Amino acid sequence: MPRLRYRKMAIDFGTSNTIVAFWEEEEKDVTLHKIPDVTLPFRFEQDGRVREIPYIPSLIYYEDRLTNYIGFQVIEKALENSRGAFRWIKAYI
Numbered sequence: 819m820p821r822l823r824y825r826k827m828a829i830d831f832g833t834s835n836t837i838v839a840f841w842e843e844e845e846k847d848v849t850l851h852k853i854p855d856v857t858l859p860f861r862f863e864q865d866g867r868v869r870e871i872p873y874i875p876s877l878i879y880y881e882d883r884l885t886n887y888i889g890f891q892v893i894e895k896a897l898e899n900s901r902g903a904f905r906w907i908k909a910y911i
Contacts, residue, residue, distance in 0.1 A: 833906055836874040836889070856889040878904045 826841040828848075838851040850872050851857075857872040874889035879897045892898050898905065 832876060833909070834876055836876050837871070838874070853889070855891055855894075858890050876905060880904075 825843075828839045828841070830837040830839075838853070840849045840851060841847075842849055852872040853874065857874050860871045860873050862869055862871075875893060877889060877892040877898055879887045879892045879895075879900065880902045887895060887897065892903060897903055
C-alpha cells in the first residue's frame with residue numbers, strides 16, 4: 819500500500835485577499851496554491867523576472883444551500899454588492 823503524504827497547509831485570511839500555501843517538506847519551501855476559477859494572479863517584477871502570486875479575493879456569496887461562490891467567482895458574476903455577499907470576512911473571525 820502506498821504511504822500517504824501529509825502536507826502542512828496555511829491559510830492567510832486577509833481583509834481583502836486570502837492566500838493558500840503548502841509547506842513542501844522535501845524541498846523545504848512553500849508552494850502557493852492556485853484554485854481554478856477562484857484565484858487571481860498578482861503579477862510583479864523581481865530581479866528582472868515576472869513573478870506571480872495566486873490570491874483569492876476575500877469574498878463569499880451565499881444564495882441558498884446549493885448556490886454559493888467564493889473569490890473570483892463572486893466578481894465574475896458581479897455579485898460582490900449583492901445581499902448574499904460577504905466581504906471583510908477577517909473582521910468576523
